[in-house]
Amino acid sequence: MLTDTNLTSRAQGQLDFSNQCYRHLLVNMEQGFCLIEIIYDEAGQAVDYRFLEANRAFERHTGIRNAVGRTAFEAVPNLEAQWVKTYARVAQTGEAFAFEQGSLAMGRLFKVDAVGIGEAGSHRVALIFSDITDRRRTELNLIKGEERLRIALEAVLYSMLGVHPSTSSASYEVWALRVFPADLVEVKAMFAESLKAGGEYHAEYRVLGQRDEIRWVAAHGRANCDVEGNVIRSYGVMTDVTERNRVAEDIRRSETRYRRLFECAHDGVVILDADTRKIIDANPFMTKLLGYEHAELVGKELYEIGLLKDEAASREMIAELNRTNQIRYEDLPLESRTGRHQEVEVIANMYTEGERTVIQCNIRDITERKRAEEHVNMLMAEVNHRAKNLLAVVQAVANQTAKEGSPATFSARLSERIVALAAGQDLLVRNHWQGVELSELIASQLDHFKDLIGTRVLLDGPAAQLTPDAAQGIGMALHELGTNAAKYGALSNGEGRVLIGWRITGDVAPQFSMSWLERGGPKVVAPTRAGFGHTVIGRMAQASVQGAAEIKFAETGLLWSLSAPAENVLTKSAMGKS
Amino acid sequence: MSLLPAADPQQPKARILIVEDEAMIAFAAEETLLAGGFEIAGVAGRLETALSMIEGGGFDAAILDTNLAGVSAGPAAEALGASGRPFIVVSGYLPSQQQEVFRGVPSIQKPYAPQRLISVLSEILPLHLKPPYISA
Known part of the structure; x- marks a missing residue:
């Protein structure tokens, strides 16, 4: 018996130690723990439960303070009745039950492991649970995000590559089919090259659009590779740059065209800043007309190159341009640097160029024209002189002829x-x-x-x-x-x-x-x-x-x-x- | 203006210098002037001839073409002005096409009616030299 006693006593000691261990674990663990006792009414219906014990994490997971001793409805007055039913069933069957359930009253979502304590039919249930509201929200957002991404991707694939969402999902094969054939080899080579250099890629290439028209896209992204360098997957952004490229090309063409016009014009052209009145550009013909280098012209005012009389005339021109936007000066005398005198006609226009207002002056050398006009006037006078002289001769001949012979x-x-x-x-x-x-x-x-x-x-x-x-x-x-x-x-x-x-x-x-x-x-x-x-x-x-x-x-x-x-x-x- | 018979055959006739490069016109002018009671002091068809004749004098008035074989008769106009003798300009140019030196001088445009030459010329002459049938 002694032995038994000893044995019992040892076993008792071991049990105490084990209980202490579990208790310590339950009190200190991350998850919430509580022991509840189901409360029944006189008819034997479970109507509430009381918290008998709760660990440290309980309050964090539930938001309920000082729960021990109070009933569930005392702690959360509008608690859903479902909770009582669930736990009463666990208490009755004695089976462990794991579930996830949200409580609108508590504004939380819980993952709960419930287990009956004691014999079947006992009124006690131990709950180990976590508030998974945040985790689930994140998960839900992730799902929603993925859905959105999928829709966006499909839209992009459709609008940019003409791939219908119902026919296919985004894949390398789908993409490769829509790349403009002439560009495919080059684009693939470029991908391979950029992968070697760290996985990031930037490329501009042509694809076939919705109506199989050619469109330009800019692709930027990153590819993940396995240890052997094979592409596992790649992700990135594809931007339709057709319009951007077209506009850029139009601008470039326009720029070329007008630059040529400016460079080759047989009129002198100078561009002035309307605020400073200084020359900001001049075409080659202008430099020829005046005998100044381009660099010498830039920064000068018109009167400094002999085109207008003085600074006052320059100011007056700008004031006039502010009123009318265009002025025409006929017959301005212009001295080149070498002293060559020429007659010029000047047409000045004012317009805005982005942020600033500029004045464009077209200067035409009309020396030749004036000379031609003078020549024409001289010829007209000669014609008049000769015609009248001839008429006078005819008149004299007629008079003389009339004097001889018969009528x-x-x-x-x-x-x-x-x-x-x-x-x-x-x-x-x-x-x-x-x-x-x-x-x-x-x-x-x-x-x-x-x-x-x-x-x-x-x-x-x-x-x-x-x-x-x-x-x-x-x-x-x-x-x-x-x-x-x-x-x-x-x-x-x-x-x-x-x-x-x-x-x-x-x-x-x-x-x-x-x-x-x-x-x-x-x-x-x-x-x-x-x-x-x-x-x-x-x-x-x-x-x-x-x-x-x-x-x-x-x-x-x-x-x-x-x-x-x-x-x-x-x-x-x-x-x-x- | 009235035409009168020549009252005094002894009255001196005005001597006119014709400066005109066009022979036919000069010839016609001569005939007109002779018929009108003038005397011909000389005919010059070139500028140099004209200048030397003006310098030589022996005329009372001149008719001057403004263009002598392609050369301006300007120097002749100046010489005439300096000589103090009256003259008229005869030209095919419009007044606006005329050189400055010829402006302000009585002028007739070619071709002209013979009577016009006589009347314009008579106007610039002193009274005692006006042709007899031109009333003052």
Whole structure:
């Protein structure tokens, strides 16, 4: 018995030690612990439970202070009845029961292990539990996040790669099918390369979009590899940069285009800052126009490069631009650095360029235009002068023609003389009023007899270009001589001849001489009265060359000769040649 | 203005210098002036001739073309001005196209009616030299 006693006593000691251990564990563990006793009403229905014991963590998990001794409804008045039922069932069956349950009244979610203490039907239950509200919330958020991510991914895959969510999930194969074939090899190589260098990748490549159109994407991400360097998975962001690239390209094209326009313009262009009035850019033509280097122009004001009179004029320009946005200055004088004077036209425009307001001045060199305008004005005056002179000549010819012969022949004679004048004009115009070759003048004035030239009308003389004045005087004389020869002289019968010769003699003061000699015509009778024709071949021919004319009515034929200093007859270029 | 018979055949005629490069026009002017009761002092078709004739004198008035064979007759206008003899300008240019030196001088545009030459010329002459049939 002693032994038994000893044994019992030892066993008792061991049991005490074990109980102490568990107690210590229960009191100090992280999870909540409590021992409850179910409270029944008279009808034997479980209606509440009382906390008999609770550990340190209890309060943290439940939020209930000083629970021991109080009932559940005392601690949480609106507690869900479900809790009482659950624990009463555990107490009754004596089976352990693990569950997760939320309490709206407590605002918490619990994971609970409940076990009946003592025999089945005992009223006591031990609970080991945790408040898992936060953990579950995190888990729920994680799930929601994943869902969202999945939806977003599907949307991206669809919008960017045209992969329909229902057909496939995101995979390497799906992606590879949508990469623009020409870019795929390069992109794969790039991936492989970047993986070696730490796993991060950045790439821009083309993909096929929703409607199989080509789109540009920028991909940034990270790939995870196993120890052998195989990609386990990769994640990243893909951005559609088609529009960004297109805009950038448009800007680049536009920039190129306008830069070329600026660089190649045959107008000077300077850009000023409207606030400082200083030049911020100038095109190459401007530097050429002024003789300054680009760097020298930048930072200067317009008056410093001689474009405006002074600083006040510069200020005034800006004030005017503030009112009108555009000014045009015509005929500004501009001195280049080398002192070359030029007439310029300036058009100034003001506009905003991002943050700042700038003034663009286009400067056009109009020196040539002004010169051309002056030339045109001069030509107009010349045309007027010549036309009126010619009309005055025609008037004089008409008056003279009217004095001779009958009214019946007046019209015919006047017409012939006007035609002769016109023929001279034609030759002059054809030669840009520079002069007329004498042989051409003869051919033109003797147009009626052109078939006879070379047979009965013989020309002999060197090249001789006549001045416009000489051409008119000699031309009219030739016309009168021809008319006279056809009426009374060598060309009035079938065999007479006319010899027209001219020469230029002498080196120091060259002399021009010309003669018209008729042979084989009817016997010549000197006219009793000198008519207008006589005046034309006489003093008028003479006056046109400031020389001397001679007319001889020999019986064998008329001889007309004209001589003058060659410089009065020939053009300067002809003088130079002779 | 009235046409009167020549009252005094002894009255001196005005001597006119014609400066005109266009022979036909000079010839027509001569005829017009002779018929109008003037005397011709000379005809110059070039600037140098004109200048030497102006210097030589022997004329009472001049008619001056502004362009002599492509050369401006400006120096002749100046010489005439310096000589104190009246002159008129005959030209095909518009007054606005005329050089400064010719402005302010009585002028006629080419072509002109012969009577116009006579009347404009008569206006610049002193009374005793006006042609007989021009009333004062």
